[in-house]
Every structure is written in structure tokens, then in C-alpha cells.
Amino acid sequence: MPTPKQEIQTLFNASVSDNDLVYKFNLYDESVTQKLWSAGYYLRSLRSLDVSQCLQYPTTTSGTISTDEVFIPDPLFDTPRFCYKLNRLLDGFFMNSMSTLDTLGHQIYTLYKCKSNPPKKIYIRTAMGMLTREHTNCTLGHFLDSQLGSQWFLEFEPFRHCTTHESLITFSEIGTSYDRIMKSYHLLKEIELPDDPRLIPFQYNRNRKAIEYCDDSFSSIQTLVDGTYDKILVDIRSNSNTIPVP
Numbered sequence: 379m380p381t382p383k384q385e386i387q388t389l390f391n392a393s394v395s396d397n398d399l400v401y402k403f404n405l406y407d408e409s410v411t412q413k414l415w416s417a418g419y420y421l422r423s424l425r426s427l428d429v430s431q432c433l434q435y436p437t438t439t440s441g442t443i444s445t446d447e448v449f450i451p452d453p454l455f456d457t458p459r460f461c462y463k464l465n466r467l468l469d470g471f472f473m474n475s476m477s478t479l480d481t482l483g484h485q486i487y488t489l490y491k492c493k494s495n496p497p498k499k500i501y502i503r504t505a506m507g508m509l510t511r512e513h514t515n516c517t518l519g520h521f522l523d524s525q526l527g528s529q530w531f532l533e534f535e536p537f538r539h540c541t542t543h544e545s546l547i548t549f550s551e552i553g554t555s556y557d558r559i560m561k562s563y564h565l566l567k568e569i570e571l572p573d574d575p576r577l578i579p580f581q582y583n584r585n586r587k588a589i590e591y592c593d594d595s596f597s598s599i600q601t602l603v604d605g606t607y608d609k610i611l612v613d614i615r616s617n618s619n620t621i622p623v624p
Contacts, residue, residue: 381607382604382607382608382610382611383407383607385611386489386607386614387404387407389614389619389621390403390488390489393619399488402484402488403485406481406484406485406488407485409481410478410482410485410603413474413475413477413478414474414478414600414603416470416474417470417471417474417475417478417596417599418596419470420467420468420474421471421593421596423470424464424468424471424589424592427460427463427464429455429554429563429564431460431463432456432457432459432463433454433455433456433563434453434454434456435451436451436452436453436454452556452558453561455554455556455563460552461547461552464547465545465546468541468546468547468588468592471592471596472537472540472541473538473541475534475538475595475596475599476535476538478599478603479501479599479603480500480501482502482505482603482606483500483501483502483503483504483505483506484500486505486606486610487500487505487508488622489610489614489621489622489623490508490513490516490518490613490622490623491622491623492508492512492622493512494508494511494512496508502522502526506519506522506523509522510523513613513623516609516613516623517609517612517613518606518609518612518613521605521606522606525602525605530598531598531602533574534595536575536576537575540576546572546575547569547588551569551570552565553565553566553567554566568587568588569588569589570585570586570587571587571588571591573586610623
């Protein structure tokens with residue numbers, strides 16, 4: 379059984395004769411899927427990131443450790459390398475998550491008739507504004523208004539803006555302990571995100587665990603995306619399958 383997203387794509391391609399508009403719609407449709415997949419990829423990579431991936435082993439003067447020697451030096455934890463990896467994954471997650479929604483905003487503009495000239499830069503909030511101004515009775519507009527005004531989104535949105543300017547994790551936030559018996563490192567505490575990335579210096583009163591927060595946020599974004607296509611399909615059906623929705 380096709381999903382609402384697939385149904386919308388089939389209806390659009392069957393009913394719209396403007397080739398440029400069809401091209402844009404399909405580009406945005408595929409991009410939403412790609413960017414959401416990428417956000418999930420970075421989230422999975424965050425879950426699997428481990429301190430053991432960032433160890434350095436001291437070498438002898440010859441450049442290698444001899445396996446014939448009884449003593450093998452303890453490995454060293456490369457804090458900068460771990461921090462770089464962690465920030466890269468967080469950047470990828472937050473950027474792709476918000477890009478999913480902003481690309482969805484572009485697709486919404488192709489699905490609903492816009493009475494005014496579309497702005498050069500379109501974001502999910504731009505699309506919501508157009509709907510609340512020009513399609514006051516549409517189901518999608520009310521849904522987006524409730525979602526983008528919810529606490530989870532208001533707290534999530536600044537993280538993408540922060541990652542374009544600052545790193546979320548600094549070297550000083552990473553502490554490790556070494557178990558000489560097991561010859562392994564572990565983090566002294568879970569990596570935390572700041573309470574509000576817009577406030578510098580960062581504050582950590584909420585104990586916001588990075589992976590748990592990203593997990594919850596991804597689930598909310600998936601719900602927003604799926605709900606958007608559900609509501610779009612309702613609006614299309616309510617308007618006799620007319621696309622763009624008048």
C-alpha cells in the first residue's frame with residue numbers, strides 16, 4: 379500500500395503538465411528522503427562512536443612496537459581527534475535534520491498555489507507563513523503551526539544555526555579514565571549538549587545527553603515529516619485532487 383508521500387507524488391506527476399514544476403517537485407521529494415536518511419546515518423554513527431576509535435599507540439625508535447617485547451606501552455587517548463569526530467557527526471545530524479524540513483518547505487510551495495511571489499530563500503517557517511496567510515483553512519497550515527510552535531522544535535531549531543558558527547563540543551568537555559587491566563578507556567560522563575547553544579559561554583544545567591537528545595529529536599522530525607504528507611493528502615482530497623491546492 380503506497381504511503382501518503384508516494385500517493386502525492388503519483389497525483390502530482392499525473393496531473394501537472396508544467397515540466398519545470400514537475401522537475402522541481404520530484405527534486406524536492408527525493409531530497410527530503412535523502413536528507414532524512416542522512417540525518418539517520420549521522421545519528422547511527424553517533425551511537426556507534428567509541429573512544430577506542432581514537433587511540434594512539436606509542437612507538438619505539440624504529441617506529442613500531444615489537445611483538446617480541448614483554449612490555450607494550452599503554453595507548454594514549456587522542457582527545458582532539460575524538461572531539462573532531464563528535465562535532466562532525468553532530469553537525470551532520472543537525473544540519474541534515476533541519477535541511478529535511480527546509481527542503482520540505484520548498485516542496486510545499488510546489489503543492490500549494492502561492493498568491494504572492496515566493497521568496498528567494500524558503501524554509502519550513504516560510505512555508506508555514508505562506509499557508510497561514512493564503513490557505514487559512516488548510517489542514518497542513520494548522521498542523522505546521524502546532525509543530526513549529528511546540529517546545530521540542532523551539533529548542534531544537536537553534537542547534538542547526540549554532541553548528542554553522544560554533545562547535546557544540548569543546549576539548550574541555552571530554553574526560554576519560556584508563557583501565558590498565560583491561561587496557562581500555564571510557565568516558566567519565568556522557569557527552570552533553572548545552573542548554574541553549576545561543577548563550578555563550580555554554581551552560582549545562584539541564585544535563586542534556588547528546589545521543590538521547592538526538593534520538594528524541596529525530597523521532598519528532600520523522601513525526602513532523604510523516605504528518606505533513608498526511609495533511610497534504612487530506613488537503614488535496616478536500617479540493618477534488620486539484621494540484622497545486624487552490
